[in-house]
Amino acid sequence: xxxxxxxxxxxxxxxxxxxxxxxxxxxxxxxxxxxxxxxxxxxxxxxxxxxxxxxxxxxxxxxxxxxxxxxxxxxxxxxxxxxxxxxxxxxxxxxxxxxxxxxxxxxxxxxxxxxxxxxxxxxxxxxxxxxxxxxxxxxxxxxxxxxxxxxxxxxxxxxxxxxxxxxxxxxxxxxxxxxxxxxxxxxxxxxxxxxxxxxxxxxxxxxxxx
Amino acid sequence: xxxxxxxxxxxxxxxxxxxxxxxxxxxxxxxxxxxxxxxxxxxxxxxxxxxxxxxxxxxxxxxxxxxxxxxxxxxxxxxxxxxxxxxxxxxxxxxxxxxxxxxxxxxxxxxxxxxxxxxxxxxxxxxxxxxxxxxxxxxxxxxxxxxxxxxxxxxxxxxxxxxxxxxxxxxxxxxxxxxxxxxxxxxxxxxxxxxxxxxxxxxxxxxxxx
DNA sequence: GTCTATACTCTGATAGAC
DNA sequence: GTCTATCAGAGTATAGAC
Numbered sequence: 001x002x003x004x005x006x007x008x009x010x011x012x013x014x015x016x017x018x019x020x021x022x023x024x025x026x027x028x029x030x031x032x033x034x035x036x037x038x039x040x041x042x043x044x045x046x047x048x049x050x051x052x053x054x055x056x057x058x059x060x061x062x063x064x065x066x067x068x069x070x071x072x073x074x075x076x077x078x079x080x081x082x083x084x085x086x087x088x089x090x091x092x093x094x095x096x097x098x099x100x101x102x103x104x105x106x107x108x109x110x111x112x113x114x115x116x117x118x119x120x121x122x123x124x125x126x127x128x129x130x131x132x133x134x135x136x137x138x139x140x141x142x143x144x145x146x147x148x149x150x151x152x153x154x155x156x157x158x159x160x161x162x163x164x165x166x167x168x169x170x171x172x173x174x175x176x177x178x179x180x181x182x183x184x185x186x187x188x189x190x191x192x193x194x195x196x197x198x199x200x201x202x203x204x205x206x207x208x209x210x
Numbered sequence: 211x212x213x214x215x216x217x218x219x220x221x222x223x224x225x226x227x228x229x230x231x232x233x234x235x236x237x238x239x240x241x242x243x244x245x246x247x248x249x250x251x252x253x254x255x256x257x258x259x260x261x262x263x264x265x266x267x268x269x270x271x272x273x274x275x276x277x278x279x280x281x282x283x284x285x286x287x288x289x290x291x292x293x294x295x296x297x298x299x300x301x302x303x304x305x306x307x308x309x310x311x312x313x314x315x316x317x318x319x320x321x322x323x324x325x326x327x328x329x330x331x332x333x334x335x336x337x338x339x340x341x342x343x344x345x346x347x348x349x350x351x352x353x354x355x356x357x358x359x360x361x362x363x364x365x366x367x368x369x370x371x372x373x374x375x376x377x378x379x380x381x382x383x384x385x386x387x388x389x390x391x392x393x394x395x396x397x398x399x400x401x402x403x404x405x406x407x408x409x410x411x412x413x414x415x416x417x418x419x420x
Numbered sequence: 421g422t423c424t425a426t427a428c429t430c431t432g433a434t435a436g437a438c
Numbered sequence: 439g440t441c442t443a444t445c446a447g448a449g450t451a452t453a454g455a456c
Contacts, residue, residue, distance in 0.1 A: 015421090016421090019421080035328075036328070037328065037329050040448085040449065040450090041449075041450070042449085050421095050422070050423090051422070051423060051424080052449090052450080052451095053422075053423065053424080053425095053451085053452085054421075054422050054423070056450080056451070056452090057421065057422070058421090060451090061450080061451080062449090062450065062451090108328050111325050111328060112325045112326070112328065114325070114384050114388070115321050115322045115324070115325030115326075115384065116322070116325075117388055118245075118246070118247065118318050118321060118322065118387045118388060119247050125388060128388050128389075129388065129389055132385065132388075132389065157400075160396075160397065160400050161400075163392070163393075163397050164378060164397055164400065164401055166381070166385070167378050167381035167382040167384075167385055167397060168374060168377050168378045168381055169381065170380070170381035170384050170385060171376070171377035171378055171379065171380035171381030171382070171383075171384070172377040172381070173381075174324050174325065174377075174380050174381070174384065175342065175376070175377055175380060177328045178324070178327055178328060178335060178338050178339065178342075179338075179339055179342065182373070183373070186370075187370065187373050187374055187377060190367075190370050190371075190374065191374055191401075194404060194405075195404075221439090225439090226439090229439085250430090250431065250432090251431075251432070252431085260439095260440070260441090261440070261441060261442080262431085262432080262433095263433085263434080263440075263441065263442080263443095264439075264440050264441070266432080266433070266434090267439060267440070268439090270433090271432080271433080272431090272432060272433090
């Protein structure tokens, strides 16, 4: 339940940050456990050991709070989201796909907020725009490095393939959240392997038809 | 505004159907014009020339109504969604991608309801499950025919590639609804062309990086 | 900073007349 | 089948005490 964190002295800037951190982590916990649709502000508040009004003191609105939850999730996942310089490591997008099936509640969170972020005023709109720029360029650069190393189809337009991988990942998450029999990681692997060039290291696992 | 339809005699079964048709078409019109988020039941009712309570006489709840709207859309699109037996024609999924950018409001409708359909009790849940089975098998069979005709990578697992195309299409719609600078049709084309085998007919248009 | 208490707002759902 | 009127409900947002 409530995490027994060290609390800096009251009124301090650090204390405010620490509280926000607690809230965001608790939100990830509850939503991860119960799913997006089943979670209301009060549930998160209870998890933190606070009231709903208390939450909104730190984040003015629910939507802003949720946008921060998404950012926090990326921070938690930074190990996955930061491309390794070791070309023997699987690329970001593959690691992410394999991770996502472990956290269905958070996939729900992502899918549902991405859909709501269609409205330009929604606080998550900006989040998704920002994130796309970052991730797309990381994946593109990773592909380019592999091309130079002879590990990836040299004819491919890295930016276009990166877009394909990101969109495939998003679409599979939506579909998998509705029908978990869909092979999310296997399908991302399959696309990657279509472009990957053989080497002693097997790029990713196999794929089951569906 | 209201479509001047022939009205079968009152009380008849045909009349009830005709009214429903009007409602569904009006819903597609309004949502197509104003987007999903900006549309409430009353707006649709006004378009039909009816009240909100009138609508709900025919469809018990808003969610059920919207599930029918999606089905109606597929019916309207049946020309696109039915694979041609002419292998010179672009495949379903390519035609669909090129069509979608013409109807942003309906892409919003699709994206947002797909996200809400994550909840198993949501009436759209079943719609998306059903549709996926149908479309996935159509695309798979289309690919298999092209493989036999030597127009498509014979090594590819048709079912897996079909899954890739469907998920790519969904993901691109989500992303494009947030950032319209993303090249939705071009990216689907790019994936298709990765598997297509050259012939006298150019399979699809070009692609701009993004 | 956090709580209690309450207001609000939106919109979908319902009851009952015609 | 359609309308008018009214409600219900579900959370979110806010005011103000501590």
